[in-house]
Amino acid sequence: MAAELIWSGESLDDIDAIAQFIARDSQHHAQRVVEALFELGDVIATHPLAGRVVPELHDEAVRERFLYSYRVIYEMRAGSIEILAVLHGRRLLESIGERFEE
Numbered sequence: 001m002a003a004e005l006i007w008s009g010e011s012l013d014d015i016d017a018i019a020q021f022i023a024r025d026s027q028h029h030a031q032r033v034v035e036a037l038f039e040l041g042d043v044i045a046t047h048p049l050a051g052r053v054v055p056e057l058h059d060e061a062v063r064e065r066f067l068y069s070y071r072v073i074y075e076m077r078a079g080s081i082e083i084l085a086v087l088h089g090r091r092l093l094e095s096i097g098e099r100f101e102e
Contacts, residue, residue, distance in 0.1 A: 002042070002045040002046045003045050003048065003076075003079060003080050003081045004045070004079060004080040004081070005041055005042070005044070005045040005080070005081050005083070006080055006081065006082040006083065007041065007082075007083045008082055008083060008084055008085075010084070010085060011072075011083040011084060011085055011086050014085055014086040014087065015034055015037055015086050018030075018033065018034075018037075018070065018086065018088075019031075019033065019034050033067075033068065033070075036067055036068075037067060037070070037072065037086060040065055040067050040072055041072070041083055043065075044065055044072065044074055044081055044083070045081050048063065048074070048076045048081050049063075049076075050065070051063035051064050051065045051074065052064060054073055061075055061076045061077070062074070062075050062076075062084070063075075063076065066089065069088055069089045069090070070086055070087065070088060070089065071085075071086070071087045071088075071089055072085075072086050073085045073086070073087065
């Protein structure tokens with residue numbers, strides 16, 4: 001049974017920025033990437049433990065899955081999964097560190 005999936009406002013902003021960047025070259029490819037990211041969210045909700053622990057955070061509850069060159073970072077909670085960020089794989093996690101501060 002899939003957990004409730006929550007997309008944070010920041011993660012949706014990340015996806016929008018990714019789509020805008022890709023659309024400069026191909027609107028079709030941008031749409032495909034966005035669709036694939038949302039499909040991965042559904043997979044994460046069903047199989048949250050399939051993602052690896054985010055190496056920079058060392059927190060078993062915060063994991064990531066990869067799609068193309070993007071990191072989909074999420075947090076497992078009781079009964080829900082929250083997508084925290086969608087970042088290019090070369091982007092440093094420290095650049096968005098405020099999202100992960102307690």
